[in-house]
Structures are given as C-alpha cells and as structure tokens.
Amino acid sequence: MNVFKTMLVLVLIAITSSCKKSKEAKVFTTEDITVIPKPVALNLEQGSFEFTGKTTFVTTDASQKEVTKVLIDKFKNAAGWTLSISERAPENNFIQFTVDENLEKEAYKLEVNSSRVIISANGNAGFLYGIETLRQLLPVSIESESVVSNEQWQIPNLSITDNPRYKYRGLMLDVSRHFFEIDYLKKTIDRLAMLKMNVLHLHLVDDQGWRIEIKKYPKLTEVGAWRVDQEDKHWDGRDETSPDEKGTYGGFYTQDQLKDLVAYAATKNVEIIPEIEIPAHVSSAIAAYPELSCHERPIGVPSGGVWPITDIYCPGKEHTFEFLENVLVEVMDIFPSKYIHVGGDEATKTNWEKCADCKKRMRSEKLENVEELQSYFIKRMERLINSKGKLLIGWDEILEGGLAPEATVMSWRGVAGGLEAAKQGHDVIMTPGSHCYFDHYQGPQNEEPLAWGGYTPLSKVYTFDPIVGGMTETEANHVLGGQANLWSEQIKTESHSEYMIFPRLAALSETLWSTKESRNWEDFSLRMTSMFKRYDVMDINYAKSAFLVMEDVKINMDTEEVTLVLNNEFTYSDIRYTLNENKLSENAIRYTTPIKIDKTTEVHASLFKDDKPVGVAFNTTIKFHKAVGKKVTFKEIYDDRYQGEGEFGLVNTLRATKNYTDGHWQAWLKKDMEAVVDLGEQTLIKEVIVGTLENQGPQIYFPTAVTVFVSSDGENYTEVGVEKRAYAKNPSFDLKDFKVSFEAQSVRYVKVIAKNLGKTPKGGNAWLFVDEILIK
Incomplete structure (x- = not known):
C-alpha cells in the first residue's frame, strides 16, 4: 500500500510537472515572427525550441566558432549562461552548422524543431545571417546587457530558406x-x-x-x-x-x-x-x-x-x-x-x-x-x-x-x-x-x-x-x-x-x-x-518620427473654413485629438475624418496605444484673424520659386514649418517685402504679426525690421510701429513672429514692410521668407 501511494504521488508530480511545462510553452503564430529583412521563404510549424544553459553550438572550425559569438555573448549577458561549443552534436538541445556547397555565398537555410537547430550555408556569411535570424526570433530581451529573470528563451519550430536580392x-x-x-x-x-x-x-x-x-x-x-x-x-x-x-x-x-x-x-x-x-x-x-x-x-x-x-x-x-x-x-x-x-x-x-x-x-x-x-x-x-x-x-x-x-x-x-x-x-x-x-x-x-x-x-x-x-x-x-x-x-x-x-x-x-x-x-x-x-x-x-502626428491643412477662401487632416506614417494608427483647453487622455476624440474649423482653435493630437498617448504630442493653433481672405497687393511680387498658396498665401491662417520647401512660404530674394492688406471696410485693429524664417545655410535671413503703416483711403499712410532685429549669426533654423502693437484704431488698409538683409555676410543675395500676416 505504501509503495502504491509512493508511485501515485510520483505519477501526480510527473503529470503536474508536464502540465506546468505545457502551460509555459509558447504557441507561436506568424505575427510573432518579426524578422527584418523579411526572409524569402518561411514555413511555421508546431512547437518550439528552447535555449537553456546547456544548449551547445556544434561547429567544425575556428571561423564558425567566431560566428557563434554573436549569440553566445548575448546569452552570457542576458541569461547569465556560458554556452558551450563542440565538434560533436549531442542527442538534443544544440545548434549545428552544416556546409551546403549548393547554396550561394550569403544564402542560408534554417531548420528548427524542438530538439535542435540546423543552419546550412556555403560559408561564414550564410552562417552569420542564420545566427542573426535566430537572434531576431528570440525575445527582444536577448539584447540586454544584464541578466533578465523569468524569460523563456524560446523560438518557433520552422524552416527558412533565405538569400539576398542584391549583393x-x-x-x-x-x-x-x-x-x-x-x-x-x-x-x-x-x-x-x-x-x-x-x-x-x-x-x-x-x-x-x-x-x-x-x-x-x-x-x-x-x-x-x-x-x-x-x-x-x-x-x-x-x-x-x-x-x-x-x-x-x-x-x-x-x-x-x-x-x-x-x-x-x-x-x-x-x-x-x-x-x-x-x-x-x-x-x-x-x-x-x-x-x-x-x-x-x-x-x-x-x-x-x-x-x-x-x-x-x-x-x-x-x-x-x-x-x-x-x-x-x-x-x-x-x-x-x-x-x-x-x-x-x-x-x-x-x-x-x-x-x-x-x-x-x-x-x-x-x-x-x-x-x-x-x-x-x-x-x-x-x-x-x-x-x-x-x-x-x-x-x-x-x-x-x-x-x-x-x-x-x-x-x-x-x-x-x-x-x-x-x-x-x-x-x-x-x-x-x-x-x-x-x-x-x-x-x-x-x-x-x-x-x-x-x-x-x-x-x-x-x-x-x-x-x-x-x-x-x-x-x-x-x-x-x-x-x-x-x-x-x-x-x-x-x-x-x-x-x-x-x-x-x-x-x-x-x-x-x-x-x-x-x-x-x-x-x-x-x-x-x-x-x-x-x-x-x-x-x-x-528616431520616433514615424509615430509623430502630422497635419495637412487646407482653407476654403469662400467659406473661410479650415480643413485639418491628421496622420502619421503607419496606416492603422490610433490617432486621437482634443480641442482648446481639453487635455489629451483616454477620452480624447478618435480621429476618423478631417476636422472642420471656422474660428481660432487649438488642436492637440497624439498617437495612442493602450488608451494612452505615446510619443511627442502634436499641437497647433489655427488662428483666424481680421485679414483672413482679404485682398493683398505687393510692391514687388514674391519669387516664382516660393509662391506659397498664391494670392491669399499670407492671409489664409496656414502657418509654415522650418522646412522652407513645405509650400507655405512666400519669399523675396534681395528685395524687401512690401504688402498692403485691404480689410474691405473700416476695422478696429491693434496688432500686426508677421511670421518669418531664418536658415542661414541656404541664405534665408530674418528681416532686419518690420514696419507697419495704416490708412483709411489707401493713399495716405501713418506709421504705427516697428520691430527691429539686427543681423546675428545663427547656426540653427528658427521661426520668428515679428509683432507690432499699437493703440487700437479704425482703419481699412494695412501696409507692412519687411526689410530684407539684402547681402549676406559672404556677399551673396539674402532671402526673406514670410508665411502669414496676422491682423488683430
């Protein structure tokens, strides 16, 4: 009876141990295989191979041993193991290099089952790439410089045939x-x-x-x-x-x-x-x-x-x-x-x-x-x-x-x-x-x-x-x-x-x-x-740039309505946004269609993951002002190479970026910008803002002064203010709003003169870039 009980206990332990092990074994799907670059041919099979402290690399020469260091060093850091190298394959739990002279120089074949891994190649290039594929099949924690606890070092059973398209x-x-x-x-x-x-x-x-x-x-x-x-x-x-x-x-x-x-x-x-x-x-x-x-x-x-x-x-x-x-x-x-x-x-x-x-x-x-x-x-x-x-x-x-x-x-x-x-x-x-x-x-x-x-x-x-x-x-x-x-x-x-x-x-x-x-x-x-x-x-x-939310803004000048499109590089991104004072949270609005805006509005957006914003948030303010859609005339028209959005380019609410080729800038080479905005009727105003760019590499400089004049008849102008800025060396790319504030008054015409630097310090012609004239 005691012997029977002992045997029963042992059987129960074995069953429990087997169940525990099967629960721990990961079931792999094709989504788990994230190798870059993508292998030419891959066939996923049931089961997995698990690396342990007793896993052996089977090689035949010193150069193959050198290749194994990629993974041996990784396991030493991340798992605390010192894996062995042998010329003979044990019964199981090994990675073996096999020379196949029929394969091209950098090609390899990878065959994984639950007891062993076989990498076939013509030489060390193929063996290396087979090892690098194994590395990417392992959990990302294999890259850790310190020991990772409670990690299962499993890879799926599969077969891969791989070779480069270009040499x-x-x-x-x-x-x-x-x-x-x-x-x-x-x-x-x-x-x-x-x-x-x-x-x-x-x-x-x-x-x-x-x-x-x-x-x-x-x-x-x-x-x-x-x-x-x-x-x-x-x-x-x-x-x-x-x-x-x-x-x-x-x-x-x-x-x-x-x-x-x-x-x-x-x-x-x-x-x-x-x-x-x-x-x-x-x-x-x-x-x-x-x-x-x-x-x-x-x-x-x-x-x-x-x-x-x-x-x-x-x-x-x-x-x-x-x-x-x-x-x-x-x-x-x-x-x-x-x-x-x-x-x-x-x-x-x-x-x-x-x-x-x-x-x-x-x-x-x-x-x-x-x-x-x-x-x-x-x-x-x-x-x-x-x-x-x-x-x-x-x-x-x-x-x-x-x-x-x-x-x-x-x-x-x-x-x-x-x-x-x-x-x-x-x-x-x-x-x-x-x-x-x-x-x-x-x-x-x-x-x-x-x-x-x-x-x-x-x-x-x-x-x-x-x-x-x-x-x-x-x-x-x-x-x-x-x-x-x-x-x-x-x-x-x-x-x-x-x-x-x-x-x-x-x-x-x-x-x-x-x-x-x-x-x-x-x-x-x-x-x-x-x-x-x-x-x-x-x-x-x-760079996490691909996750950044970007905007595409258009304005209908007839209705003075802005359409804001949000996207990033990934097709099925979960982008959410809020307006004005509302904070980005799990309650943010999921972006599905372009946002229509008809008044000054702050927009905040972010990529979301697990209902939380990730990465750098996108923030912009669409500013409606008293010059939006109004007629603008220039003493000297902007350069053909930088026309912005044309006739209404400086009065359309659309602000440009530090990228001077983004299509929102209007520019003058060597010449001053002198623009007159016709507000259409007597309008009470108290501030004029001019958006500019400096990027001294391609010879784009801030204006040295922005002067504002006002008039009721379009012929007799009175100066109401100026903001000056002396030239200074600038290794960066910068945006600057020149602001001219003055006592509120009723006018119809606003003349803005932005003074071009004219000549660069090296003697070339200077560019002046402007994206918007805002009138408040």
Missing part, C-alpha cells in the same frame, strides 16, 4: 565633416550585420578633414585632419580659415586602427570601402600640400561649407599623380576591399581652365575641354587601381567626359546616372538622394534635430528599388544594389548619427534583401514594432 547592401558614413571614433564604427558594423547589410563605405576625405594616416605624407593628418573650431556657427555661415590659424577640431585614424577595424568587419561579413576624393573635396589635402593645386597658394582647412569647390587637384602637374599613387598604394594596403571609391563629384574646374599646366596636359593628351580632362584624371587613377587587382567606384559625375573602362558608378543625383552607366555596360550602385540620403529630415522639421534638408521618411525609404523602370534585363543585371548615405555636415555626435540611421536602415535593408513581391508596408510596420523594442533594449537612439 551590394551598404551604408556610407561621412567621417570627414565630423569625426567618429573607432568604437562607434564597430557598433555600426554590428548593427549592419544584424540587418544583413554587407558594406560600410567610409568617406575618409573631404574639404573639412583628412581622416586616414598616410605615412609618406604626414602633413595630411598633422594639418589636414584639424580645422579651426567654429562649431557654434551654421555650417554654411562659417568664416574663411586662414592658413596661419592652427586647427584644433578633428581627428584621424591610424593605419593600425583601420586594419583592426577591417579585420573586425570581416567577422561580420561587412566589407569596408574607403573613399579617397579625387579631384575635388580635397581642400584638407591642399592645405597640407599647396603644390597639389593649380595656384599653389596656401589655404586653411575649411571649418564649414565650401561652394563652389575650386581648390582641387591639378591634373597638369605630374607630381599630383605621384602623390595620389603613393596615397592609394598605402590605402589599398589597409583595405582589402574589392572596390576603391574616388569620389569624382562637384569639381568646379575654373582653375583648370586658367592653369598653364592643365592647358599643356590637354594639348598633349588631345583633350577638348576640362570635362575630358577630368575623365583623363579618373581613367589614370583607374589604371593604377586596376593594376592592384581592384575596381574603381565614383559618383555619377565620373560619366562626364567619358567613363573609365571598368568603373562602377554610384548614382546619387537621382537614378539617371545609374541608368546611363548600365546602358554603357557598367556596374551600378543606386543611392538616389530622394530615398537614400539619411541626412534628410524624416519627420516634421519643427520637431526634428537639425538636418541638411529634404524629407525622406521611413515609409519613403521602404519604397526604394534599385532597378528602375525602363531598364532592360541586361541593364538590370548591372545593378549591384543600393546604399544609404549619411553626410555629416549637421551630424556632430554619435547619438545624432544613430537617430538619422535608425530606423530607416531597417527599411533599406528589406528593400535590398527581400523579394520585391514580398514587401508590404503594413506588414513591415507591424514587424518594426518589435524592432523598436529591440532598439530600446540596445539603447539605440532611434
């Missing part, structure tokens, strides 16, 4: 305009690998800094790597630097640092491609060695923007080529990459046209013009690069004057250059500014940190396709892939750099890896929700 999937970091440390570059490489990106293009040379040690020419880093610190000024508003001023802002990488970086990147299947600019964007080199230019005058390393770029290498002098050949030999010794990027863009060749040495070269080489001289320059560099077993890449300007025989074109000025190069039989990497320039804004400019300009949101990046309409199959086969570019004129910190890269890099990774047919914005949006949580745990300062 070139890159990110360019500009480390010349602002310098970033090696540790940050390594972090970026890790994140590229997570998203199955395989190229880091380093822009190592530009006017504002030479970032690579060249032992034969030490002045390149002694002089060229440092500039006078003017970081408190707008990039394009900085003073010209004297060659006698010592630079203190900058930095450079030693050859040993770069060799270590290259070796590290290789373990992540990331190829580092160096860019050494030729023939322009090289003021830093000419500051170090003035004899490389046509004029040979000493110059300082520029602290900010340079335009036009006239201080460029002289192709008429033989020692220019000797210098560049010596530089490139050292560069190619550091970087084993297949490609060397030589820039080739934005060269203003006015000095070549005047240079006796250049003229002599053109005669001896029978060159018709300076465009052909640039082509000669690039072709000569290509012969050197090809002789070392490498290929040349250049921006699409290298097409001008004739393309070097084996050059690959990186098309940035749209896709036309890439299309032309492909027609000529050249390989192409597409990186159009419209979709791939990550120095552009990705959300409402008023809410965003400083960027270069333009608008490239997450959803737009997701529409990118390197193969463009009109390409033949042969031309399309020359398209190697695509690349994101983060130019760093406005990017001073690692945190800001992360903000501009993420999450847009995730969108780009999917456009370059996944099949075109599988791409779906709604599906990607859902998977990005998981990726955002992963970024949170990884402490990546990613």
